[in-house]
Amino acid sequence: MSAIRYVTFLLLLILSFSVAHPANAAVCQNYHGHRVCILSIERSAKNYWEYKAAVSVDDVKQPTKVYNCRSQVKILKDGTFIPFADKDSGELICRFFKR
16 A cells, blocks of 8 residues: 555656746846846837837836837837936847847
8 A cells, every 4th residue: 555655656746847837938137236127028010129128127117118229218108208327228128139
């Protein structure tokens, strides 16, 4: 009886390691002392230099913005243009996808 329990336990243990767990799709990098994660990103079909991205900086999710890599500006949902600051996450997005 104990051999059956041992084999059952061993099979359950092997089965638990064979199941693939979902992967975290966020791309994270340390960028000038901050942990910047790209949570989702879409490239513009019309303007290939624009990316609509959701970013978190130090695990604080930022609102989704459009990053214009040609003009080096962020476009908010209300249409406001904000130039990239020094060491901005927009620079990371533009540099990361130039590769």
